[in-house]
Amino acid sequence: MENIQNFSREKIINDLLPQKFGRRGMIWTATLIVICCIGAFAYFQQLRKGLVVTNMGDYVSWGIYISNFVFFVAISLVGSLITAIFRLANVPWRTPLTRISEIIAVSAITFASLIIIVDMGRPERLVNLFTHGRLQSPIMWDVIVIGTYFCLSLFLLYITMLPDLKTLIAAKEKLGKPFSKLYRWLASFWKGTEAQEKIRNRAITIICVVIIPVAFCIHTVTSWLFATTYRPGWDSTNFGAYFVSGAFLVGAGGVVVAMYIFRRVYKLENYITDMHFDKMGKILVMLSLLYLYFNINEYLVPAFKMKKSEEEHLTQLFAGEFAPLFWFAIFVGMIIPILIVIFPKGRKPKPMFVAGVMVVVGAWFKRYLIVTPTMLHPFLPKFDSPLRYSHYFPSWEEWAIALGSLSGALLIITFFVRVFPIISIYKTIEQNEEENAN
């Protein structure tokens, strides 16, 4: 943060306070709301008519809803990567990235929980999971761990924001009365005394230690939803590590995209600097290589053996119906970003943004490829079933709901940025003062 060494405290506060939406911001928010409304209408149709409005059937009973769920769970892991791991590792340049990653985690895990309910034909029966749930089922483990991770992520976001809320309360004139009421409700008790600060710091350290295994659990358990079944493509001991590495990659990609957008829209070039992109670029390369390694393990070993039961599934992925999507996910989601970001020039904001977008888009399709092709290749032969059961392409309702949920997650982030500072004001000032003192 060399650029802000000469900045006064007031200047930093002024730069980082939440800002009103401009014209572009209003268009962006309105677009997201419209997409969400279309998604809500599609879900209403699904509630009224049942899952028959989807193109899921006897074979593909997990379509893009579950792909979307896995994607959301994956991207939510970034909260633990940037905040918890970086804090425990005492990474000095993490300050402008922590809150971005925390809000991505909260919004993603919120919609992961919602989209799983959307996949239920009878959502009112969700309560049965708690009244009649079997602890032997990985689905039950997933419900427990997602609930836990949601609470921890929300708590982490809140407790790290307390000192900033005090600043926001003080800036009542500038931010307006309604927001001020909210800030006071959230943190009027925070005085920033030494005793309070001590407890808060200890609480953050504890939560950072706890959230890492919970984050690993959340995606490992999600991978077990697949890996505990004996089906081609899912029957793998590699799945937990494969999912977690992929989750860190998409999370890092998501943070890079968000960094670039916030930097440009809110003119934060002095806070989110080229150095941050360079460091995140190196992390992105490392995570891409790690995920590529797991992908090679996941596909090369079964392809080398070509067991009869796996043959059709693998052939469809490598050279069949799913080949364009499969190679798109491998190249666009991993190989091209590595080639862009591995060179110092590629770690500049713009190429990093492009690489980040590629990672996120590739990751979404990768989740689709993990979920759906396997379902089209059951062990028992398909017998006397309609031809459409052998193929799956989501209906407009499914697309609308999936896109609506993605927009919903972005809307949470958008509203959050409107109300709260996206970079920790308190931490930035503290770090600046420390650097100036040195």
Place this chain on the structure above:
Amino acid sequence: MRKKTLTNQFILLVCFIFTVPEIQAQDSIVKESVLNMKYYSVNNKIPYLIIKTQYKLGKKYTPVKNIPVQVYIDSDSSEANLLGKAITADNGEAKLIIPASVKAIWDASSLHNFIASSTATKEFDATKTELPVTKSKIEIDTSSDGETRSITVKATELKNGVWAPAKDVELKIGISRLNSLLPVGDEETYTTDSSGQATAEFKKDSMPGDIKGNLILMTKVEDNEFYGNLSVEKVVPWGVYKITENNFNKRALWGTRDKTPVWLLIMAYSIAGGVWSVFIYLIFQLLKIKRLGKASV
């Protein structure tokens, strides 16, 4: 002027683009369906027919539902010969039991010709198929001399009002299991000799039977060009009653929620309990911060 011409050309192009798929769609509305009919006689009782409607897409046949079909015996020109009408179900099949009303026609001859026709619908054209069937029956007989158990199947056909041996009929002899026939010997199929008989040696010792040790022997003629599909069963006390260990009330991964294995309960509750204890502790810390804040006012 030139601008107007260009606009007109554009409108024409748009109309053309939107009309071509419409024309193509109209051309491809009516498809050709395939009608398939099979004759079944189970335990020599009232026979029935299964009519299946399909349509060929590429190299595969796909069942067609909701097709009205009518089936006649010997002639489709008289309502007296009508066996019945049906509509094909989701699997493209319709079942028709030969009704008592055609008994006189049924008894009049040993050879009958079944005629099935489907009515044209919006999507599929009308089609027709015929199936000649000679009246026949199979009987199953068993013998045991203490060491060897054998099964003799006799196939006969009705010729000039007399049951005559049906030779060279390929049939299966086996034990009826869930949705399949387990061969009793080494052979998959047997063929009847000039006396219409086929014999199989029962080689399945210690085969699990029902609670009384009974097995259901079954013989089947499948898709015979003259006789259709025939099957007959006989219960024999050649099996053994196997007492299986009942794990129903024991704790297992596949058990009900109150039968969760203890190790899993300990693991899951200790992990969840551990994390939630920390979380509750953190909530208390937050409340402590709140108290400190209020105290310092």
